[in-house]
Amino acid sequence: MAYARAFLLLQLLLLSVHLWLVTAPHAAALSFSYNFSKPSDLNDSNLKYLGNATAFGDRINLTKAATTWSTGRVVYLQPVRLWDAGKRASFTTNFSFAISADNKYDRGDGMAFFIGPNSATTTMPSDANGAFLGLFNNLSNPSNDGSPPKTVGVEFDTHYNIGLDPPELASSPPDHIGIDTKNISSTYYQGLGGLDLSGTMSARVEYDGRSKAMSVNLWLANGRHWSLNGSVDLKAAGVPQDAYIGFSAATGDQFEDHQLLSWSFSSTDPSKMELRVIILIAAACVSLTGFVAALVYHILMQRQAQIEVPLPVARKFSYHELSVATKNFSEARKIGAGAFGKVYRGKLRDPRMAPVAVKMLTSENNEQTSKDYVTEIMTLGQISHRNIMKLVGWCSHGDKLLLVYELVTNKSLSEHLHTSERLLTWAERYKIVLGVGSAIEYLHTSSDQNPILHRDIKPSNVMLDDEFEAKLGDFGLVRHAPRQGSLKGTTIIGSLDYMDPVSINTNTTSPASDMYSFGVLLLEVATGQIPKVEAPGLSNALVNAVRKSYSKGAVVEMADARLEGNFDKSQMERVLVVGLLCVQQDRLERPGIREAVNFLSNPSHQIPEVIII
Secondary structure (H helix, E strand, C coil): HHHHHHHHHHHHHHHHHHHHHHCCCCCCCCEEEECCHHHHCCCCCCEEECCCCEECCCCCEECCCCCCCCCCEEEEEEEEECEECCCCCCCCEEEEEEEEEECCCCCCCCEEEEEEHHHHHCCCCCCCHHHHHHCCCCCCCCCCCCCCCEEEEEEEEHHHHHHHHHHHHCCCCCEEEEEECCCCCCCHHHHCCCCCCEEEEEEEEEECCCCCCEEEEECCCCCCEEEEEECCCCCCCCCCEEEEEEEEEEEECCCCCCEEEEEEEEECCCCCCCHHHHHHHHHHHHHHHHHHHHHHHHHHHHHHHEEEEECCCCEEECCHHHHCCCCCCHHHHHHEEEEEEEEEEEEECCCCCCCCEEEECCCCHHHHHHHHHHHHHHCCCCCCCCEEECEEEEEEEEEEEEEEECCCCCEEHHHHHHHCCEEEECCHHHHHHHHHHHHHHHHHCCCCCCCCEECCCCCCHEECCCCCCCCEECCCEEEECCCCEEEEECCCCCCCHHHHHHHHCCCCHHHHHHHHHHHHHHHHHHCCCCCCCCCCCCCCCCHHHHHHHCCCCHHHCCCCCCHHHCCHHHHHHHHHHHHHHHCCHHHHHHHCCCCHHHHHCCCCCCCCCCCCC
């Protein structure tokens, strides 16, 4: 009876604390995701363009193209609350960007992500051109009044400025990343070892409000990875409680282009207490029934800690949230099913959150599966690429493992190729294969450690957005492969019609395995024909047909007849031949993804002859 009363008292106390948390006024966490290849994202009302920043095609130009002394910024108009009731928020932002110039040895000045005061949404700092990256006032100019705005920036600097940049970065190229607090001279910085900030790159900035630690990870266009860590007290730096975030860039005597391609951001709510804290408070209040409180605490903590993700790379959802969002995982909300589970359309209660795709994995939740699951979250949570499905969050509930992705509603490439009444044009198909190639290139080359293998590349795993931009998804359980050699002894997964025969015969996977699958996808997109393998070890009928046509010097005859000749012949031939190169029997003869993408996108790049055995 005493235990029963204790349970009742504990439940009432927990309910009271829960109601207080729900009803107490507080600023909610901030979360959004933009892919600027979508006009709707470029023109979103929450984005404010200042100075020379403009929406341009499939990206944001922060400075005026090929122009000296140009400055611009883009700002998100909803504030992020950084602290409340003594608790501090954490945040993570991912973005992809491009910096380019005609002369790589004489350019400047760079761009930056920033978090700053309300004035960031209305005006640019005065005389913030050139070395000041649109972040801070140039106080050496007598005409400037006042102090620089209370801003913290993460800079991607491409020009050396005497007195502002560290002397050891004076050698060419001086490109570096830095964390700036209150002024343009970086508190923390990292040179790039002689490499330069050029081409399409991606970055991730994480801030832990409790430890006041900021980390910056940068992936250069050539796949090299650089990181920078520092201790930053946003409050002490003068950044207001409700701050604004955005990007700025500037040119000086020399020019370069600064472009933002995608941007996502998520922060925690500093006013919310964690479940662990609530339970500890309840346990302390029910001191006479400490045994029961401890028991409840132990049970709840066991359930909560079945899966632990060491970094806040993606949001953790409760099972209840996802059940409500998917109408209790109803058949009416099911939008797909595969070897790894069922996928449901979800509408979260938070009106600022876009609809999501919730995947419930069918794998048995054992120790190894849990490790693989955490690896997948940690890997995909740190991926930011416009052609890869974004991982929004995760949920572990009892024996159920769930993953939450952005929802892409325009069906899969497979459906558009084979069942849709609307025929994909060649221009759309060519754009799609370049997008898939770009996604694979990012996976294989963006890590400074080991390539990330997809292991199930096929048209049904390529979703298309409203602008027919490719989004590679359904990663199964991803793996990191050695840079040299193959990953051995792994369970061979994937679809037989797209699977590398070498993987089947040797029980190994490698980047060349993904290249084989990509090659079959290229042939399918070009011909409109579905590949077919009758049984493991047998040849692929589509691959054989294209090889035969190529050996007769008539490979373009394999083009999808439904196109009725409405295609660029050179592009069609290029896609078919690169597809054949990727499916060569000898893995060593297959091109790497960077070379394959270059073959596809660069008409001046000569494609080698395919050896037909």
